[in-house]
Amino acid sequence: MNLKSGLMKILKTGPCTSVQDLGRSNLSHWGIPISGVADQKSAGWVNHLLQNRKESAVLEISQPGLSLSFSDPTIICIAGASALVKLNGKETHPSGLIYPESGDVLDIGPFYTGARVYLGIKGGFQSEERLSSKSWYQGITSLEYAKKGTELPYFAVPSPFFPFYAKAKWNTSWFEKTELEVFPGPDWDLLSKQEKNLILTHRFTVSSLANRMAVQLQDLVPNSLPELPTNPVYPGTIQLTSGGKLLLLMKDAQVTGGYPRILQIEEESQWILAQKKPGDQLEFSLKRP
Structure with a gap:
């Protein structure tokens, strides 16, 4: 079955937003850092709820002020730092799954607790893979951090959705x-x-x-x-x-x-x-x- 590819476009971002997975292992003898998600528990949570593979690439967001759009329907999940999340200008509960449609805009505002937000997408981001990892790192991947206009490919999820209305509660007390x-x-x-x-x-x-x-x-x-x-x-x-x-x-x-x-x-x-x-x-x- 051929899967349709969608694009998530960065409309606005603070510094240090990057794509990360579980990183690069067994390459330190070549001087190559491990990289990968800084908070593996939060990244693992979003991939688990999305039923992705545990090594699926996610977006690591280290500063508030992210705005992005979706070209095609998909399913996303957010965990890590507690933050203000809006879909098409309307505040949405970040726990559980979120179902953006074509043209929808997602905004991540102030962080209430924590320092890093993780945004996962159904099937994982399909960005470039270098040395068996999609983790961005200067000199290895073409991008170190996202900037305005950056586009990240993903597999579209055909609409209509059959959403799960139960909201799995994300608890931040463990890192406080x-x-x-x-x-x-x-x-x-x-x-x-x-x-x-x-x-x-x-x-x-x-x-x-x-x-x-x-x-x-x-x-x-x-x-x-x-x-x-x-x-x-x-x-x-x-x-x-x-x-x-x-x-x-x-x-x-x-x-x-x-x-x-x-x-x-x-x-x-x-x-x-x-x-x-x-x-x-x-x-x-x-x-x-």
Whole structure:
């Protein structure tokens, strides 16, 4: 059966809107970051409700002010940060499935809680695939971020729909907590007892220096760590600079780094971190492998 292709057109967007899937694995030895959705739980939710494959590409939206249109009927789902969502100018409940028709316009306004909204579409976005992933990354895909006029292909869903009127409730309380579970990193034991205690008892504040590469915390941790050779790093690695800055690496992080790797964030806590905004509070809870 031949499926009709539709186009979702970006009419307006803030910075850092991108297509992401589960990313690129087993390529770090070539210097290629993993990339992929920063909050896998939210992206997984929309693909689950749409009955998509778990690796289906979604739209990751990191700033309010997105407006887009649909050329053909489809089904979408929204999760992640709680936000104001309107379809054709009328506020719509973002939980559950939404059924845009040809020419409909969807707007995502202010975020109430959280930092990233995920928009999934029936069948996933059919954008270019590079190195076994549709995740956008500069130098690998033709686009790094969406801009006005960007068009994203999808498979149209023939109308009329047979909609499900039940609304699956999306709960944001899981990412509103401040605690991140962490494991000791390779260089944890280079810290003094006092330095370790400070890191595990202090409540840190997320700075404005936060993106898909790393989140930097405002509070400094004075330390006497030695300089180290460059070593492998991964999403979730926490590095401590000689100046006391804590760098929490995200999905687009480099694959090597020279700063001491003091902690590694547990996977589900990485998804919580992805929903933190500048000014939000964080604290670390140490787990042993």
